[in-house]
Each structure stands twice: as C-alpha cells, then as structure tokens.
Amino acid sequence: MVEKKNTTKSIVQKLSILPSEIHGMGIFAEKDIQKHDVVGLTHYCNDGWWYQTFPYGLYNHSSDSPNCRSLIWEEGTHAVDEFKHIYLIANRDIKKGEELVCDYRDVPFLEQPQDDWV
Numbered sequence: 001m002v003e004k005k006n007t008t009k010s011i012v013q014k015l016s017i018l019p020s021e022i023h024g025m026g027i028f029a030e031k032d033i034q035k036h037d038v039v040g041l042t043h044y045c046n047d048g049w050w051y052q053t054f055p056y057g058l059y060n061h062s063s064d065s066p067n068c069r070s071l072i073w074e075e076g077t078h079a080v081d082e083f084k085h086i087y088l089i090a091n092r093d094i095k096k097g098e099e100l101v102c103d104y105r106d107v108p109f110l111e112q113p114q115d116d117w118v
Helices: none
Strands: 003-005 015-019 025-029 038-046 049-052 068-075 083-090
Touching: 038 068
Parallel strands: 003 068
Antiparallel strands: 015 025, 038 049, 038 083, 068 083
16 A cells, blocks of 8 residues: 655665666665665656656566555645655665565556566
C-alpha cells in the first residue's frame, strides 16, 4: 500500500547504477542505508501526467521481496495546484552493495509488471 505524507527525511547520497541480476542496470547502495531513509524521487505528476525521474524512476526494479517502498508526497490544497511526487523509501536496513528494489504493484496507477518481464 502506498503511503501519503507531507514530509520526508534527507535523501540518501552515494548510489551507483550497475549491472543488475534482475534486468539491465539497477540502483545499488554504495553505503549502508537505514530503514525509513528517503532514497530518492522516482516520479512526479504535473497536469495529471506522471513522469519518471533519473536515475531512481528509470533504474529501480520490481521485486516480490522489496527493500524499498513508495511514498506519495503531496503539495497544495486544491486539485488545480496539487503537485505530487513519489519517493523511494527504505523499508528495512539496506547493506552496502544491495540493489534497491520495490514492488511496482504498490502503485497501481503507474506501469505494472508484465508476464514477459524477467
């Protein structure tokens, strides 16, 4: 389930884009990450359209055993000026060298895993 919040912690630094055993390239921790740390911005919504961000929205993979979760951060009080972001949050302590993965099914209004995905 996606959380909705209006505050976030500091964004984690020291991440690498490296070959992934899941598919193509992935995002890996260069240092230990604590549970609840904000890893980075994956998507933002503008005028009803969702956009992926680089690198977090392009290189994180879906997993049935995620070490991160999605958090929606909303600004604004009216539909016209509401601005939304989706952040990747560590849902457990993550060790240096681990790939950062989430479960795409937690955000059903974004692209979902397909049967032919590796």
